[in-house]
Amino acid sequence: MGEVCVRVAVRIRPLLPKEVLHNHQVCVRVVPDSAQVMLGSDRTFSFDHAFGPTASQDQFYESCVKPLVASLVDGYNATVFAYGQTGSGKTYTLGGGHVASLVEEESGIIGQAAADLFVLLGERRAADVRSAADVRVSYVELYREELRDLLELHTAHRELHIREDDRGNTVVVGARETVITSAEELQSVLEAGNALRHTGPTQMNERSSRSHAIVTVQLTQHNHDDGSVRSSKLHLVDLAGSERAARTGNTGLRLKESVHINTGLLALGNVIRALSDPHRRGNHVPYRDAKITRLLRDSLGGSAHTLMVACVSPSHHNVTETLSVLQFASRAR
């Protein structure tokens, strides 16, 4: 209790076929039998978990995310966020996008978490028929510090507001919540939402993500014996690409996007750092600096469990960006 729990996992994706074709060299590796990553031949970074290109979605889920789903059922809030440059594997790891290629991929964190959640709830119900639970999902996008509802096609322009209720719970006022009763239902709800996601062309990647996408699974458990109600939630966050404005050659609108993206990512880094620094415990945590940290406030720190997944490309072409992601991630511990 009272123990702040932020864990950091690094995942190095494999070289993509086109990178192999163009002779890209691998510049970052997992140090065998450790949670360390080596960049080049002399720079080492330590994390709670490190996964190389051969790690499966299952392995990743089982060791990093499964415990958070169990704690969700126990009544604790949790957040998983994927950080990294565009093309590093954030969406692949979360398993929220790429509808077309979904069949050939093993399911990512979101699908596995939902499947696990319904198994655990089924077990609870089997053990105690007087218990009941409902699961609701919301899916919002944060683009240039503006929130948009990805589950509300017709009122997508409606303003959403972040509020804190008197018990310290963060609520996105106006966001649609859809009741789901299976992992498959969640998948189809998210697929509908993905069609609305902001993407835009940059010089660096033809369809890079310019916004943060936040899936929230809200669990409410009722105990009919004593009339108690327990609420908890799990946020699954696909952050905007971490690459800097200068590198992508952005100007105008794209530059403005980058400024907002950097503000959000910087604020998130500062919050995580404040939470994981033992000397700063009890001190000010700068949640209010950006919408992303305000939104996640009740699920970062306190009794909540947080997993940061730092995704990196193995290619030597991305070495500068990979270095900055590894530095960001290792400072979070």
Ligand code: ADP
């Ligand atoms: P991001 O969301 O960070 O921009 P993506 O998740 O879209 O990156 O990944 C970029 C590409 O790399 C995609 O083609 C994806 O299928 C592939 N990829 C990412 N991670 C892995 C992995 N662990 N194994 C195999 N392919 C991967």
Ligand code: MG
């Ligand atoms: Mg993506």
